[in-house]
Amino acid sequence: MxxxxxxxxxxxxxxxxxxxxxxxxxxxxxxxxxxxxxxxxxxxxxxxxxxxxxxxxxxxxxxxxxxxxxxxxxxxxxxxxxxxxxxxxxxxxxxxxxxxxxxxxxxxxxxxxxxxxxxxxxxxxxxxxxxxxxxxxxxxxxxxxxxxxxxxxxxxxxxxxxxxxxxxxxxxxxxxxxxxxxxxxxxxxxxxxxxxxxxxxxxxxxxxxxxxxxxxxxxxxxxxxxxxxxxxxxxxxxxxxxxxxxxxxxxxxxxxxxxxxxxxxxxxxxxxxxxxxxxxxxxxxxxxxxxxxxxxxxxxxxxxxxxxxxxxxxxxxxxxxxxxxxxxxxxxxxxxxxxxxRLASVTKDIGEGRLNIKLPRPQRNDEIGELTNDFRLMRDSLEEHIDRLQETTAKKQKLESEIEIAKDIQMSMVPGGGTVSIIEATYQLYALLRPARSVGGDLYYFQQDDNKLHFIIGDVSDKGVPAALFMAKAVTLYAGAMNDGLTPGNTFTHMNQALAQNNDACMFVTALCGTLDLDSGELTIANAGHMNPLYKTSDTSGELPVEGSLALGLMDDVEYPNITHQLAPGSRLLMYTDGISEAFNPAREQYEEERLLAFVSNCPETKAESLGTATMQDVEAFVNGAEQSDDITLMVIQYGNA
Amino acid sequence: MPLEIEIHAEPNEGKRISLAGSLDTDTAPQLQDKIDQNIDSTVHMVIMDLKRLEFLSSAGLRVIFKLKKQMDSHEGKFMLLNLQPQVRKVFDIIKALEGMSVFKSQEEMDEYLAAMQNKVLDGDA
CATH class of the missing domain: 3.30.450.20 (PAS domain)
Structure with a gap:
C-alpha cells in the first residue's frame, strides 16, 4: 500500500x-x-x-x-x-x-x-x-x-x-x-x-x-x-x-x-x-x-x-x-x-481471498459513497467469478483426471504401453508412440504368430480425444482382423468398411499394415493413404514403394492391394507418422521426409532399437524445444540379423 | 500460422471458399464454423480455392472430406482448385484425390464447367 x-x-x-x-x-x-x-x-x-x-x-x-x-x-x-x-x-x-x-x-x-x-x-x-x-x-x-x-x-x-x-x-x-x-x-x-x-x-x-x-x-x-x-x-x-x-x-x-x-x-x-x-x-x-x-x-x-x-x-x-x-x-x-x-483494509482482506468480509456501508451520496458501492459490485462480481472459476477448475481437474485414465487405457491398447523393443533371433522390433496431448490418434500394433510377424502403424486424422476414440476403434478392428487370419489388404478392406460406417465426422486413419514371414523374409504389406516405409540394408536405403488406396474411413468399398517385397536378412523397415515428417522447429520449418531418409541412410546404428532412438534424437535436436504439434509414432522392424 | 477464410457467391448457386495460411488442428474448427454458417443443401456447387493455402494437416483434410461428403449427399458439385505442391502431396499420400474434381487452374475449371453445361444442354436437346 x-x-x-x-x-x-x-x-x-x-x-x-x-x-x-x-x-x-x-x-x-x-x-x-x-x-x-x-x-x-x-x-x-x-x-x-x-x-x-x-x-x-x-x-x-x-x-x-x-x-x-x-x-x-x-x-x-x-x-x-x-x-x-x-x-x-x-x-x-x-x-x-x-x-x-x-x-x-x-x-x-x-x-x-x-x-x-x-x-x-x-x-x-x-x-x-x-x-x-x-x-x-x-x-x-x-x-x-x-x-x-x-x-x-x-x-x-x-x-x-x-x-x-x-x-x-x-x-x-x-x-x-x-x-x-x-x-x-x-x-x-x-x-x-x-x-x-x-x-x-x-x-x-x-x-x-x-x-x-x-x-x-x-x-x-x-x-x-x-x-x-x-x-x-x-x-x-x-x-x-x-x-x-x-x-x-x-x-x-x-x-x-x-x-x-x-x-x-x-x-x-x-x-x-x-x-x-x-x-x-x-x-x-x-x-x-x-x-x-x-x-x-x-x-x-x-x-x-x-x-x-x-x-x-x-x-x-x-x-x-x-x-x-x-x-x-x-x-x-x-x-x-x-x-x-476501511475500504483499504477490506481490500487487503479481499486480496488475501476473504471475499465474504463485511463491507462498510456507504454513508453519504458522494464520491466515496460511490466508490464503496462500486467496490461492493466489484467484490460481488469477483466472488461470482471465483466461484465460476473454482467450478470450472474442478470440472477441468475432473476432465484431466479422466483423460489421464484414458491415456493409461489408450497406452495399454498398444503393445509395451507406448515404447517397446523386442529382440528375437529372427527379428528385432522397436516401436514408440508419443501423443502430442495426453491422448492421441496414432497407433501401432504387432503380434507374432508362429513364423509370422503381423504389424500395423497408423495415424488418425486430427488429435486429442476424438482421435483417441477413433484410434481405439481402429486398433480393436485390426486385432480382430488379424485373429481372423486376413491378409493385410483384406484387413484394410475390412477395417475401412467398419470405420466408414456412420462416419459423419469424416474421421479417417492412414495406415500401413503388413505381415513378415520370419522364415523366408517375404513381406506382404498394404497401404491406406500412409507414407511409404523407409528401408535400409547393409548397402542401400530408400523409400519402399507400397501402392495403396484411400485412407481408412472415408469411403465405402475400397479395395487395398497386397504388395510383396523380399527382405534380405538384416534389412530394416522404418515406418513413421507425420508427427515426425511434419515436426516443426521454432522457426516453423518442418523436419521433412527427405531429412528423415538422409538421416536413416547415414545412421551407423545396426539395431532396430538404436536406429529408432537415434532417429528420435535427431528429430528432437531439430525441433529444439518447440512444442510437439502432432502425435509421433515410429516403428523399426529388422529382419534377421545383419 | 493463422487461417484466412473468404467465402464468395458463384453462379449457379455456387460458393467459392478461398483459404490462405495454415489449415491445421487449431484452425480447422474455424473453417468448420464458416462452412456450417454458409453451406447448406441449397448450395449446388462448392469451389475450394487453395491457392494460398500453405499447410494442410489431417485435421484440415477431415473438414474438407466432410464438406465433400455433405455436397455428395445432395448431389452437389465439389471441386478443388489450385492445390500447391505441398498441399497436393498431403492429398496424394492418403490417395484422396481419386474420385474428386481437382483443377490446376481457374481456366481448366472454367473449361470443365463449360463442357458440363454443354453436355446438359445437349442432353436436353
Missing part, C-alpha cells in the same frame, strides 16, 4: 499539514505586513506628535511672553511722557503688574539724569508676593542695577532682550527671566533706561512636567545660551545643556542645528536615544525671537512596543484560530476518509 520507504501519512494529516502550512504562510505575511505598515504609520505619527507637542508648547509660552513683552513696551512708552514724575512711574508699574497676572515683577530702571535732570539712579521694583505685592528699590547701592545684564544688554544692543534665566537675589528671589526693553528720550532718541517685566519660570516647569508621551517621552526648554530652563528632572535646571546626559542624544544635531539658518525655524529629526535603547523622535522649535528653544523627545520604541504587543496578541489569536481550524479539518477529513481506510 505504501510507497517504498515512504512513511504512511493519512489524507487527513496531509490536508491538515497543507492547510497549516498555507494558513501560517498567509498569516505570517499578513501579520508582518500589518506590523510594518502600522510601524511606518506610527513612526510618522510619532514625528508629527513631537512636532505638534513642540508647537503647542511654543504657542502657549508665546502667548504669555508676548503679553509680558507688550506690557513692558507699553510701560516704556508711558515713562517717556514729558511731564511724568517719580510717583507716577511707581503707579504705572503697579498698575501694569496688577492687570497682568503672568508678570511676576516689573521695574523701570532709568539712566541717571537723562530723562530728567533731577532724577539719578532710579529703579523701583514691584513684584508679586503671595496675595500682595512686594517692593524693592533696586537703586540702592547693594543691587547696582546698572551692572546687570537685563540693563546693559538692551542698552548696548539698542533693542529689547530676554535675559538668560537667573535667580533674582535681592529682587524677587525666584528663578526668572526678564524682558527688558529700552526707553528712548523723545526729542533725541537717546537711551534713557529700560522697562522690564519678569516671568517666574515656575509655570514653565509645570508646562514641561505636563508633557507625557509614552513612558519616558519628555519636553524641555532651553535658553539662548543653551541653559536648561525647564526640565522634568528639576536638578538639571540651570545647567548648561552640553553638560547633561540628555544633551548627548541631540549633541550631534544640536551644533548643526544651532549653527544653521534653520535655527530660527522648527525642525525635527530621528536619532538614537541616549537615555534608553532605540531611536527617538526629536522636535525643536524656537520661541519667538528670544533665542529660546522648546525640545520634545519621544522614544520610538515605547510607542512601537504597543504595536508589538498588539501583534503578539493577534498572533496568539491566529495560532488559536489555526489550532481550531486544524482540529476541525482533522475531524472533517477523518470523517471523509475513514470509509477509505
Amino acid at each position: 505504501n510507497n517504498k520507504g515512504k512513511r504512511f501519512r493519512s489524507l487527513a494529516t496531509r490536508i491538515s499539514a497543507g492547510i497549516i502550512l498555507f494558513g501560517t504562510l498567509v498569516f505570517v505575511t499578513v501579520l508582518g505586513a500589518n506590523y510594518f505598515l502600522s510601524r511606518n504609520l506610527l513612526e510618522e505619527y510619532i514625528g508629527e506628535l513631537a512636532r505638534a507637542t513642540a508647537s503647542s508648547t511654543v504657542r502657549e509660552i508665546e502667548t504669555v511672553f508676548t503679553t509680558v513683552a507688550t506690557n513692558a513696551d507699553s510701560l516704556a512708552s508711558v515713562v517717556t511722557k514729558a511731564d511724568i514724575n517719580e510717583p507716577q512711574i511707581h503707579d504705572a508699574i503697579k498698575a501694569f503688574l496688577k492687570t497682568n497676572a503672568d508678570i511676576f515683577g516689573m521695574t523701570v530702571a532709568l539712566e541717571p539724569h537723562v530723562l530728567h535732570e533731577n532724577i539719578g539712579e532710579f529703579s523701583p521694583y514691584y513684584y508679586r508676593e503671595q496675595e500682595a505685592y512686594g517692593y524693592a528699590n533696586l537703586a540702592d547701592n547693594s543691587y547696582r542695577y546698572l551692572e546687570w545684564d537685563w540693563y546693559r544688554q538692551p542698552k548696548s544692543n539698542r533693542k529689547p532682550v530676554w535675559t538668560e534665566p537667573y535667580l533674582d537675589e535681592g529682587g524677587g528671589n525666584v528663578l526668572m527671566t526678564t524682558y527688558a526693553t529700552p526707553i528712548w528720550r523723545r526729542d533725541d532718541n537717546r537711551f534713557a533706561g529700560v522697562a522690564t517685566a519678569d516671568i517666574s519660570l515656575g509655570w514653565l516647569q509645570k508646562l514641561v512636567d505636563n508633557i507625557h508621551i509614552g513612558e519616558t517621552g519628555f519636553g524641555m526648554i532651553i535658553s539662548e545660551a543653551d541653559i536648561i530652563v525647564a526640565h522634568p528632572d528639576k536638578q538639571r535646571n540651570m545647567l548648561k545643556l552640553k553638560s547633561t546626559l540628555e544633551a548627548e542624544f541631540i549633541r550631534d544635531y544640536w551644533d548643526v542645528y544651532t549653527s544653521s539658518k534653520s535655527a530660527s525655524h522648527a525642525t525635527y529629526f530621528h536619532a538614537p536615544c541616549r537615555h534608553k535603547p532605540g531611536d527617538c523622535w526629536v522636535a525643536i522649535e524656537p520661541l519667538l525671537d528670544t533665542g529660546w528653544k522648546i525640545v520634545i523627545v519621544i522614544p520610538e520604541s515605547e510607542l512601537v512596543s504597543d504595536i508589538m504587543i498588539l501583534t503578539l496578541k493577534i498572533t496568539a489569536l491566529a495560532v488559536i484560530g489555526l489550532i481550531i481550524l486544524v482540529m476541525v479539518i482533522l475531524s472533517v477529513t477523518h470523517r471523509l476518509t475513514s470509509p477509505l481506510a
Whole structure:
C-alpha cells in the first residue's frame, strides 16, 4: 500500500499539514505586513506628535511672553511722557503688574539724569508676593542695577532682550527671566533706561512636567545660551545643556542645528536615544525671537512596543484560530476518509481471498459513497467469478483426471504401453508412440504368430480425444482382423468398411499394415493413404514403394492391394507418422521426409532399437524445444540379423 | 500460422471458399464454423480455392472430406482448385484425390464447367 520507504501519512494529516502550512504562510505575511505598515504609520505619527507637542508648547509660552513683552513696551512708552514724575512711574508699574497676572515683577530702571535732570539712579521694583505685592528699590547701592545684564544688554544692543534665566537675589528671589526693553528720550532718541517685566519660570516647569508621551517621552526648554530652563528632572535646571546626559542624544544635531539658518525655524529629526535603547523622535522649535528653544523627545520604541504587543496578541489569536481550524479539518477529513481506510483494509482482506468480509456501508451520496458501492459490485462480481472459476477448475481437474485414465487405457491398447523393443533371433522390433496431448490418434500394433510377424502403424486424422476414440476403434478392428487370419489388404478392406460406417465426422486413419514371414523374409504389406516405409540394408536405403488406396474411413468399398517385397536378412523397415515428417522447429520449418531418409541412410546404428532412438534424437535436436504439434509414432522392424 | 477464410457467391448457386495460411488442428474448427454458417443443401456447387493455402494437416483434410461428403449427399458439385505442391502431396499420400474434381487452374475449371453445361444442354436437346 505504501510507497517504498515512504512513511504512511493519512489524507487527513496531509490536508491538515497543507492547510497549516498555507494558513501560517498567509498569516505570517499578513501579520508582518500589518506590523510594518502600522510601524511606518506610527513612526510618522510619532514625528508629527513631537512636532505638534513642540508647537503647542511654543504657542502657549508665546502667548504669555508676548503679553509680558507688550506690557513692558507699553510701560516704556508711558515713562517717556514729558511731564511724568517719580510717583507716577511707581503707579504705572503697579498698575501694569496688577492687570497682568503672568508678570511676576516689573521695574523701570532709568539712566541717571537723562530723562530728567533731577532724577539719578532710579529703579523701583514691584513684584508679586503671595496675595500682595512686594517692593524693592533696586537703586540702592547693594543691587547696582546698572551692572546687570537685563540693563546693559538692551542698552548696548539698542533693542529689547530676554535675559538668560537667573535667580533674582535681592529682587524677587525666584528663578526668572526678564524682558527688558529700552526707553528712548523723545526729542533725541537717546537711551534713557529700560522697562522690564519678569516671568517666574515656575509655570514653565509645570508646562514641561505636563508633557507625557509614552513612558519616558519628555519636553524641555532651553535658553539662548543653551541653559536648561525647564526640565522634568528639576536638578538639571540651570545647567548648561552640553553638560547633561540628555544633551548627548541631540549633541550631534544640536551644533548643526544651532549653527544653521534653520535655527530660527522648527525642525525635527530621528536619532538614537541616549537615555534608553532605540531611536527617538526629536522636535525643536524656537520661541519667538528670544533665542529660546522648546525640545520634545519621544522614544520610538515605547510607542512601537504597543504595536508589538498588539501583534503578539493577534498572533496568539491566529495560532488559536489555526489550532481550531486544524482540529476541525482533522475531524472533517477523518470523517471523509475513514470509509477509505476501511475500504483499504477490506481490500487487503479481499486480496488475501476473504471475499465474504463485511463491507462498510456507504454513508453519504458522494464520491466515496460511490466508490464503496462500486467496490461492493466489484467484490460481488469477483466472488461470482471465483466461484465460476473454482467450478470450472474442478470440472477441468475432473476432465484431466479422466483423460489421464484414458491415456493409461489408450497406452495399454498398444503393445509395451507406448515404447517397446523386442529382440528375437529372427527379428528385432522397436516401436514408440508419443501423443502430442495426453491422448492421441496414432497407433501401432504387432503380434507374432508362429513364423509370422503381423504389424500395423497408423495415424488418425486430427488429435486429442476424438482421435483417441477413433484410434481405439481402429486398433480393436485390426486385432480382430488379424485373429481372423486376413491378409493385410483384406484387413484394410475390412477395417475401412467398419470405420466408414456412420462416419459423419469424416474421421479417417492412414495406415500401413503388413505381415513378415520370419522364415523366408517375404513381406506382404498394404497401404491406406500412409507414407511409404523407409528401408535400409547393409548397402542401400530408400523409400519402399507400397501402392495403396484411400485412407481408412472415408469411403465405402475400397479395395487395398497386397504388395510383396523380399527382405534380405538384416534389412530394416522404418515406418513413421507425420508427427515426425511434419515436426516443426521454432522457426516453423518442418523436419521433412527427405531429412528423415538422409538421416536413416547415414545412421551407423545396426539395431532396430538404436536406429529408432537415434532417429528420435535427431528429430528432437531439430525441433529444439518447440512444442510437439502432432502425435509421433515410429516403428523399426529388422529382419534377421545383419 | 493463422487461417484466412473468404467465402464468395458463384453462379449457379455456387460458393467459392478461398483459404490462405495454415489449415491445421487449431484452425480447422474455424473453417468448420464458416462452412456450417454458409453451406447448406441449397448450395449446388462448392469451389475450394487453395491457392494460398500453405499447410494442410489431417485435421484440415477431415473438414474438407466432410464438406465433400455433405455436397455428395445432395448431389452437389465439389471441386478443388489450385492445390500447391505441398498441399497436393498431403492429398496424394492418403490417395484422396481419386474420385474428386481437382483443377490446376481457374481456366481448366472454367473449361470443365463449360463442357458440363454443354453436355446438359445437349442432353436436353
